Amino acid sequence: MRIKKKEIQSEIFTGSMADISFLLIIYFMITSAFSADRGLDFALPEDTDTPEIKQEDSIDVHVLRGGAIEVDAKGLPLEGLLPYVLEKLKQKPDKPVILRTDPDATYGDMIRVFDTLRSARDEWTDVDGRPLHMDARGKPLTEIQTISIPTRREIENLWSMLGIQ
Amino acid sequence: MALIRGRDRKGAAQIFTASMADIVFLLLVFFILTYKVEVDRTKMDLPDTWVRSKVPEKAAVISIAPPDDITAPLVVRVSTGEEMSLPVSTNEEVVTFASTEVARNPNKEFIVKADEQVPYEYVDAVLDALKQSKVKNIYLLSEQKTVDR
Numbered sequence: 001m002r003i004k005k006k007e008i009q010s011e012i013f014t015g016s017m018a019d020i021s022f023l024l025i026i027y028f029m030i031t032s033a034f035s036a037d038r039g040l041d042f043a044l045p046e047d048t049d050t051p052e053i054k055q056e057d058s059i060d061v062h063v064l065r066g067g068a069i070e071v072d073a074k075g076l077p078l079e080g081l082l083p084y085v086l087e088k089l090k091q092k093p094d095k096p097v098i099l100r101t102d103p104d105a106t107y108g109d110m111i112r113v114f115d116t117l118r119s120a121r122d123e124w125t126d127v128d129g130r131p132l133h134m135d136a137r138g139k140p141l142t143e144i145q146t147i148s149i150p151t152r153r154e155i156e157n158l159w160s161m162l163g164i165q
Numbered sequence: 166m167a168l169i170r171g172r173d174r175k176g177a178a179q180i181f182t183a184s185m186a187d188i189v190f191l192l193l194v195f196f197i198l199t200y201k202v203e204v205d206r207t208k209m210d211l212p213d214t215w216v217r218s219k220v221p222e223k224a225a226v227i228s229i230a231p232p233d234d235i236t237a238p239l240v241v242r243v244s245t246g247e248e249m250s251l252p253v254s255t256n257e258e259v260v261t262f263a264s265t266e267v268a269r270n271p272n273k274e275f276i277v278k279a280d281e282q283v284p285y286e287y288v289d290a291v292l293d294a295l296k297q298s299k300v301k302n303i304y305l306l307s308e309q310k311t312v313d314r
Binding site: 017018021022024025028029031032037038039040041042043044063101102103104105106107108109110111112114115118119122149151152153154 | 185186189190192193196197199200201202212214215216217218219220229276279280281282283284285286287288289290292293295296300301302303304305306307309310
């Protein structure tokens, strides 16, 4: 009598795969965070010394407590900031803008003004990126070349250098 | 008898689950690809801006959040970008932290994550600490500004 061999089929047990997948998915759903990953960038000068900028050569933007701004010591609405800067830069395109903020103003106030200055590129070019304004020498004016954000220590150093108390 | 046989043949109502594994795998792949460890989980209202550029991965983070109690001091936390953030109590600690990171990598980027209601003098102190540490690039974290906001 011939004994019939029992055939054992080898297979990977996949019954628990769905359970493992669910476990992993729950882990990833709980631990993953859709965090803010964008922001306003700015490069700091290589040297930490106070840059040699004469006050008359720059545009001084002062953010006051409450969010109001003074540009070159004159009160100005935020909407008027870019047109004012544009007129100044038409005369001297490399004129730096110095952004000072009152210690009692909020960080949000400062960011609002900084964002306005940074959005000059969008305001001064058309949808195809072509410049809308020219400077006095006929060169395209598309952005503010230098926006400086001095810290209070740097401002105090500058004032003491100039002999202002 | 026939009635019983007929009843036997009737299939019980079932939810079709064969495609469930596929859906779960699809979701799993999505979460694995988009998974990012958030090194600082301080909850705060970031300021809104029109201009926003992508923050580099593994940049160091300095977060400034208002305390739960108004009388308490601000909560400043620092992270290398690879480890979870730790609280610091003085400005000197921020300078030490930033200097160490810059010594390790001179081109290390720093993210300043601050609540929009924080008085500017605290942000100024952090920026000053970063300047003292010769940090080259700073990102001020923000949310996208929309017309309604």
